[in-house]
Amino acid sequence: MRKWLILLCAPLILAVVNLAIWQNETLIEHGEILFLELAPVDPRSLMQGDYMALRFAMADAIHQQLPKQEQHLDGQVTVQLDPQRRASLVTLDQQQALAEDQLRLQYRVRNGRIKFATNAFFFQEGTGSMYEQARYGLFRVGSKGQLILTHLVDAELQKLGQSKLLQPAMQ
Template identity: 35%
Template sequence: MRPMMRRALFLATGLAVLVTLGWSVRDFEALMASGDVVLLELAPADPRSLIQGDYMRLAYAVEREAIHLDAPAGTIILGLDERRVGRFRRLGGTGAPGPGEKAFRVSRNVSDARAMVEPHSFLFQEGQADLYAKARYGIFRVDASGRHLLVGLADADARKIEPR
């Protein structure tokens, strides 16, 4: 292959990667701006990692329920209370969400086929471990299809934990 062709191929590949990354970032920014707020109750988990820095390992109460998926991924329907805390109501294939409900995408745990919520970690600024140790809820932005993004953690009163 000639050097000029090789350079053009390299530039085209680089441009394709940048466009893909830009599109992904734009997509997540749109979800953060317009997604509905849903809180999921946290189950106790490890608060720190010395290798990765300060972060909280997350486990969600909904993962402890007997929600079994047949496919590698699926949707569950959450019932929302007055604070927007979501609790499992039913599997997503049983009808569209009604009033006070929200679709939420989950994946299947390979070991036991139970529903699993991602992500399982939340990074935070060094020295804030004591503040985040009070976390009782994960705050998600969720779109109409159930795609979600973890945007913060909340305390027992469902108030977002803000670093000092």
């Protein structure tokens, strides 16, 4: 009986995982681009191993508008994009109509800290110095405000690090 249960559940689990992968790939390929400004973090924890701890400047502005004791919350904010697609906070989202160059972004409050998609950027071992000039996170945004961090960029919005396309192995 257990064998049949496993045989029935395995395809379902694989379908769910592949659907999530497909949704993320679609978001990366077709999502709108925007930049969120990075805020300083404790320099001792900026580079820990093969990742960079991230904090975003917009998080402070959101914190000021939230109830003081909020420790666990999922919400959305409305942001305005400048001509370079850098986002600035307009308001906590009330499902109001969006003006031109405005988007909704999802955020989470966990343990009193605001997070947009992630709070860390992972990179290849030994390449951390490439990211020391990071000033913005480059995100792809979906129609419901879901975010995926794809790159870190410098003050001139130039991508940092290496982006390699997967290529077939040479035969």
